[in-house]
Amino acid sequence: MAFDWKDFAAAFLEGTAENIERRGEEARTYEKEQKEAAKRNAEVIRLRAARAKQAATYARKAKMYLGSHKEADMIVKAAMSAGPAEIETLYEKLEAAANQPGQNGKLGVDDIDTLINMPELPGVDNRYIDMGLEDFAMQTYGASKDSIIRSAEEQEEVSLVGQLFGFGAKQRVDERLGEQQYGMGMSISDINDLAEQDEYQNIIKDTSLTYGTLDRFVVDDYIKFDAVLTKAMKDALDANEKIIDAILEPEDKAAKKKQLQQSAADGLIKASVDQDVSLLKSVPATQRIAAIMGQDYLDQLYIDNGIFTEDQLKEMRGGGEPTAAAAAEGGASAEPAAEGAEGGTGAEPAAVTTPTATEGVTPRPKAKRRDRSAKLKQREWDRKYKGKYEPDTGKPILAGPRPALDEYRQEPTIVAGRTRSVSLYTEWMDKYGDTHDPETGLPLPVEE
Numbered sequence: 349m350a351f352d353w354k355d356f357a358a359a360f361l362e363g364t365a366e367n368i369e370r371r372g373e374e375a376r377t378y379e380k381e382q383k384e385a386a387k388r389n390a391e392v393i394r395l396r397a398a399r400a401k402q403a404a405t406y407a408r409k410a411k412m413y414l415g416s417h418k419e420a421d422m423i424v425k426a427a428m429s430a431g432p433a434e435i436e437t438l439y440e441k442l443e444a445a446a447n448q449p450g451q452n453g454k455l456g457v458d459d460i461d462t463l464i465n466m467p468e469l470p471g472v473d474n475r476y477i478d479m480g481l482e483d484f485a486m487q488t489y490g491a492s493k494d495s496i497i498r499s500a501e502e503q504e505e506v507s508l509v510g511q512l513f514g515f516g517a518k519q520r521v522d523e524r525l526g527e528q529q530y531g532m533g534m535s536i537s538d539i540n541d542l543a544e545q546d547e548y549q550n551i552i553k554d555t556s557l558t559y560g561t562l563d564r565f566v567v568d569d570y571i572k573f574d575a576v577l578t579k580a581m582k583d584a585l586d587a588n589e590k591i592i593d594a595i596l597e598p599e600d601k602a603a604k605k606k607q608l609q610q611s612a613a614d615g616l617i618k619a620s621v622d623q624d625v626s627l628l629k630s631v632p633a634t635q636r637i638a639a640i641m642g643q644d645y646l647d648q649l650y651i652d653n654g655i656f657t658e659d660q661l662k663e664m665r666g667g668g669e670p671t672a673a674a675a676a677e678g679g680a681s682a683e684p685a686a687e688g689a690e691g692g693t694g695a696e697p698a699a700v701t702t703p704t705a706t707e708g709v710t711p712r713p714k715a716k717r718r719d720r721s722a723k724l725k726q727r728e729w730d731r732k733y734k735g736k737y738e739p740d741t742g743k744p745i746l747a748g749p750r751p752a753l754d755e756y757r758q759e760p761t762i763v764a765g766r767t768r769s770v771s772l773y774t775e776w777m778d779k780y781g782d783t784h785d786p787e788t789g790l791p792l793p794v795e796e
Contacts, residue, residue: 389543413442584612712739736791750786
């Protein structure tokens with residue numbers, strides 16, 4: 349039987365047409381599926397972008413507390429690279445530390461180095477170092493097309509003849525999808541490829557942050573320190589006062605009493621500093637030390653404990669003697685040392701003459717309904733102690749240091765979802781402005 353070329357050609361063309369149609373249909377189906385997937389995946393990417401923007405907000409807030417620290421930018425990027433929620437943790441740690449008593453909402457470089465331990469980060473790509481915080485966050489949280497890791501497989505180029513027979517149809521769909529913009533600056537292919545990848549990417553490898561604490565000598569610590577110091581000096585004086593009065597001339601008695609008190613205070617002060625060196629950063633504590641022992645003694649404590657160097661103290665003096673408060677705050681001197689301290693003019697040591705608010709007072713007298721005498725005593729108590737001491741116990745009311753002018757808190761209003769800003773400075777002044785010292789938060793001296 350002879351070979352029928354016509355039948356063969358007809359069958360071949362029919363099969364070829366079917367294959368071309370099949371490949372075209374597969375390509376059209378694939379394109380439709382990719383577009384539908386892009387609709388679903390776009391919402392995923394939007395959620396990721398929202399998380400990234402929130403992370404960038406935390407990073408910017410954290411950088412405000414980090415201030416001029418030379419590693420500020422790298423610290424926040426390391427936090428974002430250390431885990432999905434680590435940047436929020438960093439911000440919360442910084443905020444809590446800055447709001448500790450005595451910090452006034454700010455952190456120094458030494459405070460930051462104490463609070464945050466960041467390991468060395470060798471070989472960090474410069475593009476990440478120079479990248480803006482929001483771009484870095486978008487890439488870290490899988491919301492940027494720059495995070496897409498594309499397959500390295502090479503697409504085989506299809507010849508013109510092959511294209512006529514329907515080959516490479518899917519490849520051409522991919523090319524179109526890669527060029528067709530969908531939104532958020534990405535194509536349909538970008539959206540789908542990005543959604544297939546992990547939501548969180550550790551861009552800077554091997555990063556981890558550990559956190560310390562800022563030990564601060566707060567008001568309660570000062571009260572205990574002052575009470576122990578005052579008692580030790582009083583006991584030393586009581587134990588020797590009769591002998592001093594009996595054997596010394598009047599002009600020598602004051603110097604001897606001062607010497608006894610300083611001797612009793614010296615060991616306690618040094619032991620307290622050894623236990624908690626932050627005592628030397630407390631304004632009321634350093635003022636008390638200077639009043640008892642003299643400014644030179646306090647300066648030597650600063651130097652011995654690495655708080656300031658001699659050169660720094662000289663610079664702070666500006667040619668004069670710094671006060672304890674100026675040294676504790678790292679500022680220039682403004683007032684002379686307290687009378688009774690070394691170099692002062694008083695004969696008696698300040699420890700004897702300086703009143704303290706830490707010992708408490710007699711509780712407010714009780715009064716019956718017609719007890720006129722007791723009611724007069726109550727009025728006298730109120731005149732001297734009201735707002736400064738607890739009426740039932742006589743213990744001092746501790747207000748804490750006055751907040752800075754720029755410190756606020758948010759309070760909900762009667763309108764749901766809205767808040768109002770409350771000035772902590774104004775609130776403190778309204779409550780304690782007439783009764784308490786703004787630096788220490790202790791009651792002001794009693795007017796007799």
